Amino acid sequence: MADVARVAGVSLATVSRALNAPATVSDDLRLRVQAAADRLGYAPNPIAGGLAGNHTPLVGVVVPSLTNSFFAATLERMTTLLEAEGYQLMIGHHGYDLGREERIVTAFAGWNPSAIVLTGVDHSRGTVAALSTVDCPVVEMWDLDGRPLDSLVGFSNAEAGRMAGRFLAESGRRRVAFVCSVPDRDPRAEARARGFAEAHAGVTGAGGRVEIVAVEGRDIGDGGIGLQRVLERMPDVEAIAFSGDMLAVGAVLEAERRGLQVPRDLAIVGYGDLDIAAHTNPPLTTVRPPRSEIGEVVARHILKRLKDPASGGETVKLDLELVRRGSA
Amino acid sequence: MADVARVAGVSLATVSRALNAPATVSDDLRLRVQAAADRLGYAPNPIAGGLAGNHTPLVGVVVPSLTNSFFAATLERMTTLLEAEGYQLMIGHHGYDLGREERIVTAFAGWNPSAIVLTGVDHSRGTVAALSTVDCPVVEMWDLDGRPLDSLVGFSNAEAGRMAGRFLAESGRRRVAFVCSVPDRDPRAEARARGFAEAHAGVTGAGGRVEIVAVEGRDIGDGGIGLQRVLERMPDVEAIAFSGDMLAVGAVLEAERRGLQVPRDLAIVGYGDLDIAAHTNPPLTTVRPPRSEIGEVVARHILKRLKDPASGGETVKLDLELVRRGSA
DNA sequence: CGGCACTTTGAAAGCGCTTTCACCATGTGC
DNA sequence: GCACATGGTGAAAGCGCTTTCAAAGTGCCG
Numbered sequence A, B: 001m002a003d004v005a006r007v008a009g010v011s012l013a014t015v016s017r018a019l020n021a022p023a024t025v026s027d028d029l030r031l032r033v034q035a036a037a038d039r040l041g042y043a044p045n046p047i048a049g050g051l052a053g054n055h056t057p058l059v060g061v062v063v064p065s066l067t068n069s070f071f072a073a074t075l076e077r078m079t080t081l082l083e084a085e086g087y088q089l090m091i092g093h094h095g096y097d098l099g100r101e102e103r104i105v106t107a108f109a110g111w112n113p114s115a116i117v118l119t120g121v122d123h124s125r126g127t128v129a130a131l132s133t134v135d136c137p138v139v140e141m142w143d144l145d146g147r148p149l150d151s152l153v154g155f156s157n158a159e160a161g162r163m164a165g166r167f168l169a170e171s172g173r174r175r176v177a178f179v180c181s182v183p184d185r186d187p188r189a190e191a192r193a194r195g196f197a198e199a200h201a202g203v204t205g206a207g208g209r210v211e212i213v214a215v216e217g218r219d220i221g222d223g224g225i226g227l228q229r230v231l232e233r234m235p236d237v238e239a240i241a242f243s244g245d246m247l248a249v250g251a252v253l254e255a256e257r258r259g260l261q262v263p264r265d266l267a268i269v270g271y272g273d274l275d276i277a278a279h280t281n282p283p284l285t286t287v288r289p290p291r292s293e294i295g296e297v298v299a300r301h302i303l304k305r306l307k308d309p310a311s312g313g314e315t316v317k318l319d320l321e322l323v324r325r326g327s328a
Numbered sequence C: 001c002g003g004c005a006c007t008t009t010g011a012a013a014g015c016g017c018t019t020t021c022a023c024c025a026t027g028t029g030c
Numbered sequence D: 001g002c003a004c005a006t007g008g009t010g011a012a013a014g015c016g017c018t019t020t021c022a023a024a025g026t027g028c029c030g
Helices: A002-008 A012-020 A027-040 A046-052 A069-084 A098-109 A125-133 A157-170 A187-207 A220-233 A245-257 A275-279 A291-307 B002-008 B012-020 B027-040 B046-052 B069-084 B098-109 B125-133 B157-170 B187-207 B220-233 B245-257 B275-279 B291-307
Strands: A056-063 A088-093 A113-119 A138-142 A151-154 A175-181 A209-215 A239-242 A267-271 A285-288 A315-317 A321-323 B058-063 B088-093 B115-119 B138-142 B151-154 B175-181 B209-215 B239-242 B267-271 B285-288 B315-317 B321-323
Touching: A002 A012, A002 A027, A012 A027, A046 A056, A046 B046, A056 A069, A056 A098, A069 A088, A069 A138, A069 A291, A069 B069, A069 B088, A069 B098, A088 A098, A088 B069, A098 A113, A098 A125, A098 B069, A113 A291, A138 A291, A151 A291, A157 A175, A157 A187, A157 A239, A157 A267, A157 A285, A157 A321, A175 A187, A175 A220, A175 A245, A187 A209, A209 A220, A220 A239, A220 A245, A220 B275, A239 A245, A245 A267, A245 A275, A245 B275, A275 B220, A275 B245, B002 B012, B002 B027, B012 B027, B058 B069, B058 B098, B069 B088, B069 B138, B069 B291, B088 B098, B098 B115, B098 B125, B115 B291, B138 B291, B151 B291, B157 B175, B157 B187, B157 B239, B157 B267, B157 B285, B157 B321, B175 B187, B175 B220, B175 B245, B187 B209, B209 B220, B220 B239, B220 B245, B239 B245, B245 B267, B245 B275
Parallel strands: A056 A088, A056 A113, A113 A138, A138 A151, A151 A315, A175 A209, A175 A239, A239 A267, A267 A285, B058 B088, B058 B115, B115 B138, B138 B151, B151 B315, B175 B209, B175 B239, B239 B267, B267 B285
Antiparallel strands: A088 B088, A285 A321, B285 B321
């Protein structure tokens, strides 16, 4: 930076101002400093900047899992937008372990990041404490059913379930089931299950029956297990919704093995709209969560709040979409 | 840190040494400093540390895509191991665009990271230049067919193809095909295709015939297209290998639609061992790349080199595995 | 018992920026 | 024409740590 100052014939302070707060400097100087910086190929040192100022151009993001394509899509979009504005993403994952989340957030806090993004609204006391030591926007994402710390961008899992329940009820299915994976009692899947039952009952009233069945995993193989369990309890089931597409795909395959024709004998609805959903036989009807939309809205929201520090926390509710394909 | 020094009754320099280079300080002092730090809940400021010293506890990782479950598995394992040692991961993705890779690496370099991890061995001149300005280990991963900049952890894509080709030849399939997706002329898929043809010819000699067929996408739907194209050119084909599991799954579904029985009428081999591979009907025989093993080895390698700066670059070749299931 | 090498510790100089504060040169109102 | 507000600029003090260098303390040898 000293070189730039020398070449432009100004002081260090002016270079800093010209580059970071163009409005506070005369046009003439700004141009001269810009030219000098370009000529010398000057790249600001973000570490020094972070030490002297309050914030580093880092955004800490913590997700439960990187291999989950939902969060991956969110992260991908978020990285792209934030990178373009000069921010780097620090990413951590905790596998739904609030203790690990706390450790990650504490580590992030030490970096004085420009923003911190969390997944979900359930956090340990320690996480909240760590967050309060760092003065930056905090955005929670994905969940909507809870009290936000600051900003919140998400959708309602209950609504995802309701969409499926309402749709099946309105297309005439009276005897239905919801297969819910319960690895570590996933509250999101449970919210979808509740929403499903509630909406179906809301439409069919006393004429309908809803069975909720649990399976232990969320892999494709567990879908077949779920189908079998439903059939044991409710042999004349007309439609099944699943807490995830992988389960639903497994159920489509298992139904085929059993000679059940989808959707004639049995309608199947998934959740997630994974790539594979469009390519089963028949293709899967599913509820699509706004995966990359979340990433986009979170990134834009962070950028807005950083540009205008006066703006405060805000809750953004994004919509889900029922993607109708062949299976229901 | 000043507080810790006061409580422990030593100077700032001693606190710094006691915490970062325990060997250079007497046991007595180290314990006193540790106790004081614990009591005060002192957490070192990584930004100040980075500015004063040479390196920040950051590791920059650039992958082509976050939504690709191969890289996601690698990242997940790598994050876990590195996080446990106090490092944070900065993650960028470039979508196979070398220009974006260069921009990401340049940005990473400004952070004086402890290590930089790249995917593949093809990089722009500018990327290499940016890398040379930062004094830290550089690890390339996934590819092995190329000249490493420093360290390299990967496997041979050609070998992946060879495994499939050898396996099909040895199980008696003489008339075979390889369906290769060519989005942006993926050199990895092409290496697998070459390896496949070479190994098959190596076993069958003049008695065999190999057809290589291109498809434009890599989604599940493209597999059916690939199968159709092979059938047009080689109606009596006995086995087909695919450059990816999604294609292979699509082919399994398409074969079923056409009344071809897998593997009796047609053997199918995939590549990738995605979750879904184990759950098609029949389950997919596929070549499994060492996804999370790469992440693990890269992380351990970085840790080793950081602990012992004398140790230099190194190339680690990881093995693939042919997972035999029902489809071949 | 003096002198030497070696170990252990502290003082202080930065690392590359941001930001406060003081300063100077303008323009404005009376 | 003078006091005053206004806008633009520079000097210098850190931000919280690491590391060099010198000093002090320790043990060993002749």
